[in-house]
Amino acid sequence: MQRKQIGVFFGGQSPEHEVSVITGLQVVAALDPSQFDVTPVYVTKDGHWFIGNNLGDITRYADIPALLSKAREVALASGPGRTLALVERKSSFIGSSKEILLDVAFLAFHGGSGENGAVQGLCETLNVPFTGSGIAASALGMDKVLSKKMCQMVGVPVVDWLEVWEYEWRGREAAKLEEIESQIGFPAIVKPVRLGSSIGIARVVNQADLDNAIEEAFRYDASVMIEKCVPNLREINCSVLGDGSDCQVSVLEEPVSKEGILSFKDKYMRDGLSSKSGGSKSRGSKSRQGEGMASLDRLIPAPISQELGEEISKLARQIFKALNCSGVVRIDFLMDDALQKVWFNEINTIPGSFSFYLWQPTGLPFEALVQKLVELAISSYENRSGRVRSYDVNLLATRSKGGLKGGKS
Ligand SMILES: Nc1ncnc2c1ncn2[C@@H]1O[C@H](COP(=O)(O)OP(=O)(O)O)[C@@H](O)[C@H]1O
Ligand SMILES: [Mg+2]
Structure with a gap:
């Protein structure tokens, strides 16, 4: 197999910017260097895209202006074949800019346009394979009302x-x-x-x-x-990996909060964002740069009955299919512990740290997970692009005599 050029995209205009930097750099570290050439692409909070030697080092993100002073701003363009071109935006001579061609866009954004289908649409428009769900599933996943409506349509319980x-x-x-x-x-x-x-x-x-x-x-x-509000609340999350034709579920987790509602602080700031140790009861590899979502206090596997676990896994698969997701997602459920009843709460189509800590216990290490995501990106691209997209008829030529007025029926 030819070496693949992978761009890992992270940051972006979202409240979850910093968490996305952590997820992105975790992916950069996990992609096998014997198979992939990796280009980290950092998107600033005001929406500018950068490449550069230091962008793979999390410690540099403590001082963003200094980091960017040594980085190069790029624009995204369509490259030859099914590649994406990162074109340097130099202010000097036109035509002197260099480009980097990417075979796959690895999208590690959380929230905002990077997760809601907009960047996915940009990738489709530029004709490059990208990881994760497509435009529609991403948009549905970001909208808590629309995703609940989709769940209701397939009989998945949601709270009023x-x-x-x-x-x-x-x-x-x-x-x-x-x-x-x-x-x-x-x-x-x-x-x-x-x-x-x-x-x-x-x-x-x-x-x-x-x-x-x-x-x-x-x-x-x-x-x-x-x-x-669900009383006697416990929260149970399940990751799903695959695509419409074939998907599998991870072990379940129970995130733990002391304050009732899991706060931003619970989720990301347990021991500081760049902490190597995190506060997690389960542990990722020590070499990882910051733990992101893996720093949350959680119980893995979730201590619930086998029966309930099976029900949640079944619902998770059903939701993944109903939304037509692809790649890896995390689906979060609310549970009334007294009634032992669960409801779908929300889906994250680009989950923090790609939920690697839920796949490790199933025997799938992070390195294999990111490789699988690259393979799924390519197969869903092929599934999309094999279709007829335009007709080989030039209406403008055949209709030129009579004009096109009223030609649309
Ligand atoms: N219906 C509910 N009943 C009780 N607690 C809830 C309910 N919805 C959300 N919460 C609490 O609020 C947290 C955040 O809500 P959630 O819908 O997951 O939004 P976010 O996308 O910000 O994570 C949940 O993790 C849970 O602790
Ligand atoms: Mg949530």
């Missing part, structure tokens, strides 16, 4: 919710508060629909709290969802 758009709310606040109280009741959970990392999320117990939480959530998103 209401979505409120800002245009429905303004000027009708009192009536909306009444409506929410009568339909959802208290306690309730308020969340922005298309965000992550627990940002803008609140648990509310009365109308005054609810009012404040909705206003706060509108700072982040144009619609908010209000959900029934």
Whole structure:
């Protein structure tokens, strides 16, 4: 097999920027150098794309201006065949810029346009294989309302919710508060629909709290969802790997929080972002640069009954297929411990650290996981690109005499 040129893309315009840097650099370290040439591509918080020698070293990210002063800004373009070209944006002479050609875009973004289908669309437009889910699955996965609707369509249980758009709310606040109280009741959970990392999320117990939480959530998103709060809460997550034709599930994890709602701090800042040790009860390889999601306190495998474990694994597979996901995802469930009942909560189509710590116990090391993701990127590209995309007829030539008016039927 020919050596593959892999670009690992991370950072980007998202509240989860730093976590994505960690995930991206974990992937850079895990890609087998005997098979792949790896180019780290760092996207700044204001959306500029950079390459450079130091971008693979996490310690350099403590001082971003110094890092960027030695890096080179690139633009993305379509390369020959099915490659992506990173073209240096030099301010000097036109035509003097160098390019790097990539066979696969390894997308390690979390949140924002890197996970919501937008960058996936850019890759499709530029005709390059990319890791993870396609445009539609990425967009559905990022939207907590749409993903719940898809789950409901295939019979996966979700907690009762209401979505409120800002245009429905303004000027009708009192009536909306009444409506929410009568339909959802208290306690309730308020969340922005298309965000992550627990940002803008609140648990509310009365109308005054609810009012404040909705206003706060509108700072982040144009619609908010209000959900029934699950009592006796335990959270169980399951990773799924593969594509529509064949997928497998990981061991289950139970993330543990002391504060009720898993906070941004719980998720990422246990021992500082670049901590090598993390606070995890399970441990990744010591050579990894920062643990990202692996630093959360968690129990692996989740201490639940075999029966419930099997039910969750079955639901996870069903959801993966219903959304037509590809690559590796993490699906998060809410569980009422007293009732032993579970509901789908959310799906992460680019999970923190690619959930490697849930695959290691199944006998799949991180190095094999990233290789599998590259293979899946290529097979889903081939599955897409083998189709007819245009007809070999030039309408403009054949219709030139009569003009095209009314030609669209
Ligand atoms: N319906 C709910 N009932 C109880 N707790 C919830 C509910 N929804 C969310 N939470 C708590 O809030 C956290 C964050 O919510 P989640 O929907 O996972 O958003 P995010 O995308 O920010 O992770 C969850 O991990 C859980 O602790
Ligand atoms: Mg969550």
